[in-house]
Amino acid sequence: MNTEWHFPIMIFASLLVFFLVIRAVLPGQEFLQKKYTIVLLSVLVVIVGMLFGKYGATWGLPWWIYYPIPMLITVLLPPLVLKLRKAxxxxxxxxxxxxxxxxxxxxxxxxxWTEYMPFWKIPTVQILFQ
Structure with missing residues (x-):
């Protein structure tokens, strides 16, 4: 079964969740003032990070490159770019x-769909109705 179409949907969902996380962290006015920075940041963190993770594995890069780099970008870049205080x-x-x-x-x-974190097995809702 072809599951390639799952990936763009997962990117979109990740973008939505990323925006919600940033919105939960920043007050409304600051979120609006930094909207262009947040859009650019979301492209780098979510889209580039997910593409690097997916295709890094496909290209044969070692896991310690294609997995930690997107994770470090996700962890380090938003607090630095948005100048978040400690809390x-x-x-x-x-x-x-x-x-x-x-x-x-x-x-x-x-x-x-188990591609997002394939190492973590979650049963589907269909199992509950069998």
């Missing part, structure tokens, strides 16, 4: 670390 950085880090498992659980449980 906001901690909130961002907690929410960002929870977001990937949340997205994986959602897609795995609801649709049976």
């Amino acid at each position: 906001k950085t901690i909130l961002y880090l907690v929410l960002s670390f929870l977001s990937a498992p949340f997205i994986h659980v959602f897609f795995s449980f609801c649709f049976g």
Whole structure:
């Protein structure tokens, strides 16, 4: 079965969750003032990070390159670029670390798509109705 079409949907969902995380961290006015920076940041963190992770594995890069680089970009870049103070950085880090498992659980449980975090097995909702 061809699952290549899952990836753009997962990118879109990740972008949405990233925006929600940033919105939860920044007050409304600051979020609006930094909207262009946030869009650029989301392209780098989410789209470039996910493409690097996916194609880094496909190109045969070692896991210790294609996995940690997007993770480090996700962890380090937003607090630095958005100039978050300590409390906001901690909130961002907690929410960002929870977001990937949340997205994986959602897609795995609801649709049976396991590509987001293939090493973590989640049963699908279909199992409950068998």
